[in-house]
Amino acid sequence: MNFEFTKEEQAFIERVRDFLKREAEKDYASEIMAPEREGHAQLADSEERREFCRQLGKAGFLGLTWPREYGGKELPGIYDYLVNEELASVGAPLIGKGVGIIGKTLMHHGSDKLKREFLPKILNAEVEFALGYSEPGAGSDLASMKLKAERDGDGWRxxxxxxxxTSANFADWYWLAARTDSTGPKHKGITLFMLPLDQKGITVRAIETMAAHRTNEVFFDDVWVSDDYVVGEVNKGWSYICEALDYERFALYTFGPVKLKLDALVELLKNTERNGKPLAQHEHVQRVLARLSTRVEAAKGLQRKVICAAAQGRVPTVESAMCKLCSTELGQDISNAAMDLLGPEALLSHSAPGNVGDGAWENSLRGTVVDTIGGGTSQIQKNIIARRHLQLPNPS
Known part of the structure; x- marks a missing residue:
C-alpha cells in the first residue's frame, strides 16, 4: 500500500484547507472549530454548525463519491476521507451521517420517491438525521429490538x-428500525422507516453522559408512518442496518484527531518539568510515547485499508471494524497515558486553578469513553473481526 497522496489528492487537501481558513475568519468560527468537544465535535447541533455544513455543500465537498446520476462527482472513496480528516482536525462537523450512511443506503435500497426527496437535501445539507437503533434491552444485540410496528391501512403504527x-433532540428526520414480524428468527422481522421527528406521538428526553455529551431516549405512542417511508423491503431491515453501520464506521472515525492528540501530549511533556528536567526526557515517558507512536502508525495503516476496500467497491465491514476498534481505544489510551505521566494536575478541569494543558486531558479522558461506544462498542467490533475475518464460530 502506498501511503503517500498523489498530486491530485494533495491539491484537493489544499482546497479543503483554504475553505477552512475562510470559514475560520467568520463570526461563528469558535462554534464551528471546537476540537475540545471530542467525539461530539462531529455533530451539526446548532444553527451555526448547520450553516457551516451548508457552506460545505455549496463548496462541493458533499457527495464526492456519489454517482453522477444522484448529483455526486464519482470520485474515489479516499476523497471523503480527505475532507473528514481536515474537518476532524479542527473539530468541525463531519460529512458522514447523511452522505455516508443514509445517503448511500438509500441509493442502494431506497425507493425512487425516497431518493428524489432526500438525496438532494443531503447534498445541500438541508436535513439532519437521527439514527434509531438501540433500545433499553437491545444495545449490543440490536436484533433483540422490540419497538413494534403494526400494519395500519397503507402504513404502520x-x-x-x-x-x-444522539441527534434526536435537534434532527429533522428519524432513520428508525422497528420490529414488523415477531414470529420468525429475530434478524428476519426488522424494517427500516423514515419519519419526521416533530411528528405527534414522539417524545424526546435527554440523557447526559460523563463526557458532557447529550444523547436521548425516545418514546413512540401510536406514531403512524406511511408505506412510502419504508426503506427497502419489509422485514429485511437487518441487512440494511448492518450495511449502514459499516458506512458509519467508515465515515465517522478518522485518524487525524488521534495523531493530533498524541502530538499535543508530546509537546506538553517537552514543556512540563519534574525533578529539574522536562518529562519528555525521562526514560519511562519516552518508552510510553514510543509505544503510542507505533500504535498511531498502525491506526493509520488500518484506516488506509478501509479506503482501499471502499475504492474497490466493497463495503469495508471487517476493515472498518478494525479501524474503529484501534483508533477509538488508542484515543482513550493516549488520554489515560496523559493522566499517568502528567500527574494529579491533569485531572483538573478547565475552570480549576493549577490545571495542566488548560484542562484538556480531563475533558479528553471523559470524551474518549463515548467514542468506544458509538457506532458499535469495542466488544462488537471484536466479535465482527473474530467471526467475519478469522471465521471463528459463535460462542456456545
Missing amino acids: LNGQKTWN
Whole structure:
C-alpha cells in the first residue's frame, strides 16, 4: 500500500484547507472549530454548525463519491476521507451521517420517491438525521429490538422506546428500525422507516453522559408512518442496518484527531518539568510515547485499508471494524497515558486553578469513553473481526 497522496489528492487537501481558513475568519468560527468537544465535535447541533455544513455543500465537498446520476462527482472513496480528516482536525462537523450512511443506503435500497426527496437535501445539507437503533434491552444485540410496528391501512403504527439516540433532540428526520414480524428468527422481522421527528406521538428526553455529551431516549405512542417511508423491503431491515453501520464506521472515525492528540501530549511533556528536567526526557515517558507512536502508525495503516476496500467497491465491514476498534481505544489510551505521566494536575478541569494543558486531558479522558461506544462498542467490533475475518464460530 502506498501511503503517500498523489498530486491530485494533495491539491484537493489544499482546497479543503483554504475553505477552512475562510470559514475560520467568520463570526461563528469558535462554534464551528471546537476540537475540545471530542467525539461530539462531529455533530451539526446548532444553527451555526448547520450553516457551516451548508457552506460545505455549496463548496462541493458533499457527495464526492456519489454517482453522477444522484448529483455526486464519482470520485474515489479516499476523497471523503480527505475532507473528514481536515474537518476532524479542527473539530468541525463531519460529512458522514447523511452522505455516508443514509445517503448511500438509500441509493442502494431506497425507493425512487425516497431518493428524489432526500438525496438532494443531503447534498445541500438541508436535513439532519437521527439514527434509531438501540433500545433499553437491545444495545449490543440490536436484533433483540422490540419497538413494534403494526400494519395500519397503507402504513404502520409504531409503539415502544429507543435509547442512546444522539441527534434526536435537534434532527429533522428519524432513520428508525422497528420490529414488523415477531414470529420468525429475530434478524428476519426488522424494517427500516423514515419519519419526521416533530411528528405527534414522539417524545424526546435527554440523557447526559460523563463526557458532557447529550444523547436521548425516545418514546413512540401510536406514531403512524406511511408505506412510502419504508426503506427497502419489509422485514429485511437487518441487512440494511448492518450495511449502514459499516458506512458509519467508515465515515465517522478518522485518524487525524488521534495523531493530533498524541502530538499535543508530546509537546506538553517537552514543556512540563519534574525533578529539574522536562518529562519528555525521562526514560519511562519516552518508552510510553514510543509505544503510542507505533500504535498511531498502525491506526493509520488500518484506516488506509478501509479506503482501499471502499475504492474497490466493497463495503469495508471487517476493515472498518478494525479501524474503529484501534483508533477509538488508542484515543482513550493516549488520554489515560496523559493522566499517568502528567500527574494529579491533569485531572483538573478547565475552570480549576493549577490545571495542566488548560484542562484538556480531563475533558479528553471523559470524551474518549463515548467514542468506544458509538457506532458499535469495542466488544462488537471484536466479535465482527473474530467471526467475519478469522471465521471463528459463535460462542456456545
